[in-house]
Each structure stands twice: as structure tokens, then as C-alpha cells.
Amino acid sequence: MWLSPHWDAERHLSHPPGPDEVRELFKAEPEAKGMLLVTPNDYGTCGDIQAIAEVCHEFGKPLIVDEAWGAHLPFHPDLPPWGMDADADVVVTSVHKSGAAVEQSSVFHLQGDLVDPNVLKAREDLLATTSPTSLVYATLDGWLRHMVQHGKELLTATLALAHSTRAAINDLTGLRVMGEAEFLGEELAKSPDPLKMVIDVSALDISGYQATDWLREHQRVTLGLSDHRRVVAQFTHADDHRTAGILLDALSALVKAADDFETPPPVDLPSSDELQLETVMLPRDAFFAEVEQVDADQAVGRISAEMVTPYPPGAPAVLPGEVITKEVVDYVRSGLNAGMELPDPADSELKSFRVVARKP
Known part of the structure; x- marks a missing residue:
């Protein structure tokens, strides 16, 4: 069964669903075995994991959180809650996305008694390779040790850098970094990840697709996501004023070049x-x-x-x-x-x- 996300019709963005929708679904589908919640999403907006976990547990069902973009969340109190701290039963994390491990370095975390660890291990064995690389395990262990020892200090600096960079981007004509005013609300998201820079480029009369392609070709800057009106940059503990400056210089060049872009083809956006x-x-x-x-x-x-x-x-x-x-x-x-x-x-x-x- 699919559970509809919260939908922002004005901005054409979806956000994770809330506990009320989860409760109604379990009432309507009592044979459902549990819930899979994706949070944060690729735009950095997060669902209310704690409230959803409480609903799942009322019905005796496990909550599995796909937290692919949340490897950094456990290591600083000013970030959205980590799934394990919010009573999820299983959390799957892609450390290579917002941490510092090589590609394919994903882990899952387990707590509580609603998921049998032996069953989970047996099912994981069906999908995992029989020839794992030691490089994956080494980078996972090295990154975890580094974050346990220095994560709060590193992320405090990253959060300050993200804050100042956000303000600098907003000073560029035609660019706006979306934030709490656009993301948060009863029918929207519970919290945003402040390390995601969701930049609306529509005031330049260009598309996010055009912006991303131009930045890659002319500025050698690759962004993680683009859509019909936005681009998204991801800050991590590895960023500093040098890398933030590269992003700002590239965006400044984009603003100057945008007048010469062709009118972007329209995208037929459904409701x-x-x-x-x-x-x-x-x-x-x-x-x-x-x-x-x-x-x-x-x-x-x-x-x-x-x-x-x-x-x-x-x-x-x-x-x-x-x-x-x-x-x-x-x-x-x-x-x-x-x-x-x-x-x-x-x-x-x-x-x-x-x-x-x-x-x-």
C-alpha cells in the first residue's frame, strides 16, 4: 500500500507524510506488516519520525526509516532527529551520501523487539554480496570513529558555514535559498536539514536543469539535484570556506550568464x-x-x-x-x-x- 506524501501544490514539492495519515492507513489496511518512511528526502525535508513511530507501535507494527541522506544527523543536536533516537525500529543509512565513506557504503541499525534480528540477517544475506570489499568496511569504521570523536565540533563549523553561505546566496540577484518559511507547516514537513541548500533559480527565467548543466560545464561544479525550478547543493563536515567560495563564485557566474540562456522548455507538471x-x-x-x-x-x-x-x-x-x-x-x-x-x-x-x- 502506498501512503501519499504531504504535497505543496504551489512549489510542486512533496514532503514525508505525518502520523495522522499513518494511523488512517493502518486502520484501513490491518494486514499491513509495517511502514517504510523515507526521511530526509533529497530536498532535506524531514518527517515526524517520533510521532509516526508511536503510531506504528500502537498497532504493533515496526517502523523502517530509509535515512539515506541522514548519516550526519546523530552527531549534532541542531540537526533533525536521527531515526534511532526517534524510536524507529530499523534505520538504513547511506554513509556515502552525507558522510565520508566510499560508494555503496550503507548500513542498517536495529533496535526493539518488533524485528527479529535473525530474520533480518537472513534476508540481508539474500541481497548482499558474498565478496565484500574491505575498503567499504574500513571507510565506514574510519568515518564513524572520526565523527564520534570530532563530529559535533566539525558540524558546528559546518552549520555556521552553511548559515553564512545561505545569506550570501540570497544576496545574489535572482536566487533564493528555500528554508523554514517554505518547508514547514502542518501539511508540509516537520523539520529541514540546514545543510541542504535548495536554491530556487526561477527568477532568472531558467530551469534547474539548465543551471546544473551550465555549472558543470563552465564552472566544474556538480550539484546533487535539479528540477524544473531548483538546484540543490549539499554541505558536509568536509566543507570549508574554500569550497563554499567555489560554490558562491560559480553561482555568481551563473547569475551573470543567465540572460544569454535560451527560454527553458516547459514541463507539464501534473497535480x-x-x-x-x-x-x-x-x-x-x-x-x-x-x-x-x-x-x-x-x-x-x-x-x-x-x-x-x-x-x-x-x-x-x-x-x-x-x-x-x-x-x-x-x-x-x-x-x-x-x-x-x-x-x-x-x-x-x-x-x-x-x-x-x-x-x-
Whole structure:
């Protein structure tokens, strides 16, 4: 069962759901085995893990938190709560994203008695490699030791640097760093990660896709995320005034160059309801079904046999087993034309879609 996120229709942003939605879902679906909550999201907005954990535990269900962007959270009191401190049962963390370990360095944490550690280990063994690299373990252990000993000091400096950099970016004409005023509210997020710089570039009359491509090509600065109107920069404990200065210089150059950009192609943005596709087959059944490749206009009303995922952040717009709609086809095709990355469709140009074959 899918649980709808909080949706900001004005800014076209989603935020983690709240405890009331979780409670209603467990009442409606008593056979649900637990909940998987993604927080923080790639824009740095966080859900109310403590309140959601309390609801899950009322029903005797475990809460699993995908905290891919939260490796730094346990090490400073001015950051949003870490899942383990907020009573989650399992927390999965990608240390290579906001920590300092090599790629693929992810860990999971377990507490409480709602998840059997032997079962968890057995299932992890099904997915993990039988040939792990010592480099992954070494960087995980080294980073953890470093943060336990020096993390608060390092992150105190990083938070101050992020604060001053945020103010400097806001002084650049046409740029605005989004923050609590845009992110927080009863139907929005519980807290933001102050180390995420979500920069709205729409006042420059350019898209985030254009900004990211230009910064990479002309300034050798690579940002982690872009969309139709924003770019996102991530600060970590490894940043200092030198790296912050590189970002500021690159953004200043972007502001000066923006007048020469072509008008960005429009992206057909659906409403939150239009993004909620109907699931009529189990994803596994649709993926392994007999399939065919059909033209984009013929895909409407058909059952998808593939994922179509704007990346980053990697949240699928279409999943196997869902009925494809015109609104979502227009969204992903116009997004691709505007610069959106879509790594998984069989047809990289999205002139056609992979769908479940019709039965004779």
C-alpha cells in the first residue's frame, strides 16, 4: 500500500507524510506488516519520525526509516532527529551520501523487539554480496570513529558555514535559498536539514536543469539535484570556506550568464492526484509478464512493465503494474525534453513505453 506524501501544490514539492495519515492507513489496511518512511528526502525535508513511530507501535507494527541522506544527523543536536533516537525500529543509512565513506557504503541499525534480528540477517544475506570489499568496511569504521570523536565540533563549523553561505546566496540577484518559511507547516514537513541548500533559480527565467548543466560545464561544479525550478547543493563536515567560495563564485557566474540562456522548455507538471497512478498488477507480475513496446500515445491506459524514474532524486513516476495516464506521459516526456534524467526506460527517448502485452 502506498501512503501519499504531504504535497505543496504551489512549489510542486512533496514532503514525508505525518502520523495522522499513518494511523488512517493502518486502520484501513490491518494486514499491513509495517511502514517504510523515507526521511530526509533529497530536498532535506524531514518527517515526524517520533510521532509516526508511536503510531506504528500502537498497532504493533515496526517502523523502517530509509535515512539515506541522514548519516550526519546523530552527531549534532541542531540537526533533525536521527531515526534511532526517534524510536524507529530499523534505520538504513547511506554513509556515502552525507558522510565520508566510499560508494555503496550503507548500513542498517536495529533496535526493539518488533524485528527479529535473525530474520533480518537472513534476508540481508539474500541481497548482499558474498565478496565484500574491505575498503567499504574500513571507510565506514574510519568515518564513524572520526565523527564520534570530532563530529559535533566539525558540524558546528559546518552549520555556521552553511548559515553564512545561505545569506550570501540570497544576496545574489535572482536566487533564493528555500528554508523554514517554505518547508514547514502542518501539511508540509516537520523539520529541514540546514545543510541542504535548495536554491530556487526561477527568477532568472531558467530551469534547474539548465543551471546544473551550465555549472558543470563552465564552472566544474556538480550539484546533487535539479528540477524544473531548483538546484540543490549539499554541505558536509568536509566543507570549508574554500569550497563554499567555489560554490558562491560559480553561482555568481551563473547569475551573470543567465540572460544569454535560451527560454527553458516547459514541463507539464501534473497535480498530486494525477501523479497517483492506479496499481492493477503486482509490480513483480507486471515486470515478468509478456511485454511489448508501444508508441507513447498508445501507452495511455496500458499497464506499465517498467519503471520511469526522474533521477535524481530517484522517485519513480511510473512503476510496473500501474496504469499509464496521459498526464504522466506528458510530464515525463516534457521533463526529458527540458533536461530531466530518466535512466531506466527501455526507450531512452521515451518515444515508446514498455507495457504488459494484451492477452489475445
